[in-house]
Amino acid sequence: MTSSVVEVKNLTKSYGKVTAVNDVTFSLEPNKIYGLLGRNGAGKTTIMHMITAQLFATSGELKVFGEEPYENERVLSQVCFIKESLKYPDNYMVKDVLELSASLFPNWDKEYADSLVLDFQLPLKRRMKKLSRGMHSSVGIIVGLASRAPLTIFDEPYLGLDAVARAMFYDRLIEDYSEYPRTIVLSTHLIDEVSRMLEHIIVIDGGKILINEDAEELRGSAYSIAGTASAVESFIAGKKVISREPFGGLLTAGVFERLTETDRKRAESLGLQTAAISLQQLIVQLTNKKLETKGGSRP
Amino acid sequence: MTLIIDDSRPIFVQIAERIEDDIIQGRLPEESQVPSKNEFASFYQINPATAAKGVNLLVDEGILYKKRGIGMFVATGARAVLVEKRKEQFFEQYVVTMLREAEKLGISADQLSDMIRRGDAK
Amino acid sequence: MNRIANVIKLLNRDKHTWMTVPAGILGSSFIVNVIIGFGSGIAIYTGGLSSIFIYMLVLGIIVLPQTFPFAISFSIRRTDYFIGTVLNAILSSALVTLILMILAAIEDATNGWGVQLHFFNLPFLTDGNLAQEFLTEFILLLTMFLLGFAIGSVFRKFRAIGLFVTSLAAMIVTTLLVVLATLNNWWEPIWNWLQEITAFELSLWLLPIALCFAILSFLLIRRSTV
Numbered sequence: 001m002t003s004s005v006v007e008v009k010n011l012t013k014s015y016g017k018v019t020a021v022n023d024v025t026f027s028l029e030p031n032k033i034y035g036l037l038g039r040n041g042a043g044k045t046t047i048m049h050m051i052t053a054q055l056f057a058t059s060g061e062l063k064v065f066g067e068e069p070y071e072n073e074r075v076l077s078q079v080c081f082i083k084e085s086l087k088y089p090d091n092y093m094v095k096d097v098l099e100l101s102a103s104l105f106p107n108w109d110k111e112y113a114d115s116l117v118l119d120f121q122l123p124l125k126r127r128m129k130k131l132s133r134g135m136h137s138s139v140g141i142i143v144g145l146a147s148r149a150p151l152t153i154f155d156e157p158y159l160g161l162d163a164v165a166r167a168m169f170y171d172r173l174i175e176d177y178s179e180y181p182r183t184i185v186l187s188t189h190l191i192d193e194v195s196r197m198l199e200h201i202i203v204i205d206g207g208k209i210l211i212n213e214d215a216e217e218l219r220g221s222a223y224s225i226a227g228t229a230s231a232v233e234s235f236i237a238g239k240k241v242i243s244r245e246p247f248g249g250l251l252t253a254g255v256f257e258r259l260t261e262t263d264r265k266r267a268e269s270l271g272l273q274t275a276a277i278s279l280q281q282l283i284v285q286l287t288n289k290k291l292e293t294k295g296g297s298r299p
Numbered sequence: 300m301t302l303i304i305d306d307s308r309p310i311f312v313q314i315a316e317r318i319e320d321d322i323i324q325g326r327l328p329e330e331s332q333v334p335s336k337n338e339f340a341s342f343y344q345i346n347p348a349t350a351a352k353g354v355n356l357l358v359d360e361g362i363l364y365k366k367r368g369i370g371m372f373v374a375t376g377a378r379a380v381l382v383e384k385r386k387e388q389f390f391e392q393y394v395v396t397m398l399r400e401a402e403k404l405g406i407s408a409d410q411l412s413d414m415i416r417r418g419d420a421k
Numbered sequence: 422m423n424r425i426a427n428v429i430k431l432l433n434r435d436k437h438t439w440m441t442v443p444a445g446i447l448g449s450s451f452i453v454n455v456i457i458g459f460g461s462g463i464a465i466y467t468g469g470l471s472s473i474f475i476y477m478l479v480l481g482i483i484v485l486p487q488t489f490p491f492a493i494s495f496s497i498r499r500t501d502y503f504i505g506t507v508l509n510a511i512l513s514s515a516l517v518t519l520i521l522m523i524l525a526a527i528e529d530a531t532n533g534w535g536v537q538l539h540f541f542n543l544p545f546l547t548d549g550n551l552a553q554e555f556l557t558e559f560i561l562l563l564t565m566f567l568l569g570f571a572i573g574s575v576f577r578k579f580r581a582i583g584l585f586v587t588s589l590a591a592m593i594v595t596t597l598l599v600v601l602a603t604l605n606n607w608w609e610p611i612w613n614w615l616q617e618i619t620a621f622e623l624s625l626w627l628l629p630i631a632l633c634f635a636i637l638s639f640l641l642i643r644r645s646t647v
Contacts, residue, residue: 178337276307
């Protein structure tokens with residue numbers, strides 16, 4: 001089990017002059033939960049569409065379970081990709097989707113799917129197009145979980161789901177993953193909600209990889225420092241600064257470095273305050289260079 | 300004990316700290332079984348690998364030990380070791396900081412012990 | 422084989438599109454004609470049957486937008502999707518033809534449903550023997566579907582602009598052929614040929630055309646994306 005589930009090398013996807021994915025290289029190891037994070041339009045969905053052979057790369061190499069995914073039954077039967085924009089045939093009912101999934105995904109667990117239908121209170125005989133946005137998303141979540149595909153990808157799967165249903169999704173995901181480990185990719189901008197479930201984090205920004213790091217390594221790898229502008233400026237000189245928020249004569253800066261004991265003492269002697277930056281804040285600061293909050297909108 | 304996981308520090312460290320707390324406060328007596336990594340994972344909604352890392356940290360320190368095929372158990376003498384370790388941390392984290400702050404405010408050692416007694420009475 | 426069976430399963434779960442709607446269209450056309458026949462009292466030859474052929478064209482066009490993105494999202498290969506869909510169209514065309522022939526037999530036996538209506542038995546179309554009648558209708562239904570499928574595939578791969586360019590090209594080619602035929606006085610031989618040929622022979626001529634539609638669809642679907 002040492003070989004990678006996904007191996008991506010110099011992957012690029014352009015549409016005319018627009019480069020949606022730009023020379024991306026990464027790999028996914030078996031049985032880990034990955035977070036593919038970034039703002040809307042960063043290129044996350046495009047990458048996942050290429051991994052599942054739904055889009056074609058402009059250049060670069062792509063291996064899934066060691067093989068090219070395009071028209072490859074051995075690969076595709078092991079992959080389940082649930083995305084926000086998934087379109088079902090107009091006349092399909094909920095049970096049509098579930099029964100068909102049972103024959104399409106080799107590891108499908110019918111009993112588990114049935115229990116999830118109860119959990120999410122889905123009406124089996126209602127037509128897909130008559131479902132509320134949240135129920136529509138629940139169907140995708142159930143397919144994603146019950147398929148138990150060795151590579152399961154959720155791309156913003158919870159549009160229209162309330163906090164309670166989202167918490168239920170996370171709960172079931174962790175529970176089922178513990179029992180049936182598999183490679184899971186969660187692509188989302190709701191970083192704070194999923195971050196503690198993640199083992200590894202890949203941050204995409206403007207079609208490029210910004211961070212590709214173990215989640216635990218990232219936690220506590222940045223801090224903010226606040227105080228009078230001049231003192232903060234002298235403290236952060238030469239450091240990896242990721243944000244800067246002036247307020248009158250004061251300044252708060254984000255530093256993407258571990259806070260060493262020496263630095264902590266120095267900050268104290270300068271009369272500066274330090275605080276740890278959460279993973280969510282770190283990614284927001286890294287991807288929001290203009291301090292916009294567009295990527296943080298809730299579903 | 301809090302259920303909230305702080306996302307600005309490694310989670311495995313926080314899991315280890317919580318197990319330590321439980322041992323120190325007697326909620327996990329010596330030779331009792333510690334919840335499995337999957338139980339930790341669903342309880343805190345964290346990755347099981349992260350939970351395992353926290354538990355293994357304590358195994359490495361000899362606080363927990365593994366019974367093959369059964370699970371993790373609190374080692375005999377673990378509590379005493381932890382209390383010692385925490386006392387040292389207490390000194391660093393609270394006493395030294397307190398003295399530094401007291402010095403800033405011009406509080407003498409006598410006044411300080413007075414304050415401690417007063418706090419104790421509360 | 423299992424994968425292709427899954428595609429057929431996927432398509433037939435939508436009973437509306439593949440059963441209810443075509444049966445409804447043909448049925449209502451038939452009922453209207455029976456009513457007219459009942460009122461008129463004379464023998465009626467009607468083109469109501471064409472509705473089912475046109476529906477096959479429409480079905481070919483809509484099946485792709487309805488099911489292709491869903492199918493490839495659910496890990497189905499494009500090749501399997503193509504084979505499954507065409508196979509399903511073949512099975513459906515055969516089934517429809519069978520039903521049409523049974524209804525034609527009933528029509529024959531009941532003196533046109535008691536009102537001298539010729540709905541399922543039409544001169545020229547159903548002139549041959551039973552096997553020829555079957556193949557004529559079957560090939561015509563399938564060709565209509567494959568034409569629609571090809572149109573749908575062009576749209577899938579090249580969107581509206583592709584469809585526009587293709588229609589334009591088709592129009593230009595047709596115009597050129599018409600001009601050529603006129604310049605070379607081909608119309609008379611063509612007319613004579615059409616007079617002599619039976620519906621069955623004509624339908625055989627459709628086979629290579631249908632095959633072209635199928636090959637075109639296959640090539641385009643293989644390169645189509647979500």
